[in-house]
Amino acid sequence: MLWNPISVRRVIGVALGALAVAIGTATSASAEPPPPRPPNCTAADLSGIIAGVTAATSAYLFTHPPVNDFFTSLGGKSQEERRTELEAYMTANPQVRDELRGIRQPTRDFRNRCG
Incomplete structure (x- = not known):
C-alpha cells in the first residue's frame, strides 16, 4: 500500500x-494538589449561615413594622428605583442600616475567610 x-x-x-x-x-x-480549604468553608457551612441570616432578617422585619413596610414597598419597582430608594432610606435611618449590616455580618465573615 x-x-x-x-x-x-x-x-x-x-x-x-x-x-x-x-x-x-x-x-x-x-502537579501538586490545591491547598486545603480553610475549616468551615463548605457549601453546608454557607447554607447554614445564609439560613441563619435569613431567619434573623425575618425576625427583624417582623419586629420593625416600618422597616418591613419600606422593604415591602420596593416590590414591583425597577432595580434602579429600588437602589435609589434603598440608599435614601438607609442614609435617613442609620440605626436600621447598622442593625441590618450586623445581621448580614456572618455572610461577610464567611466570604472573607473562605474567599
Missing part, C-alpha cells in the same frame, strides 16, 4: 495529538 502525503500528515497529526494529551495528563497528574 502506498501512503499519499495527506495520509502521512493525518497519521503524524493524530500521533502528535495523542502525544500532547499523554504529556498533558502526565504533567497534570504530577
Whole structure:
C-alpha cells in the first residue's frame, strides 16, 4: 500500500495529538494538589449561615413594622428605583442600616475567610 502525503500528515497529526494529551495528563497528574480549604468553608457551612441570616432578617422585619413596610414597598419597582430608594432610606435611618449590616455580618465573615 502506498501512503499519499495527506495520509502521512493525518497519521503524524493524530500521533502528535495523542502525544500532547499523554504529556498533558502526565504533567497534570504530577502537579501538586490545591491547598486545603480553610475549616468551615463548605457549601453546608454557607447554607447554614445564609439560613441563619435569613431567619434573623425575618425576625427583624417582623419586629420593625416600618422597616418591613419600606422593604415591602420596593416590590414591583425597577432595580434602579429600588437602589435609589434603598440608599435614601438607609442614609435617613442609620440605626436600621447598622442593625441590618450586623445581621448580614456572618455572610461577610464567611466570604472573607473562605474567599
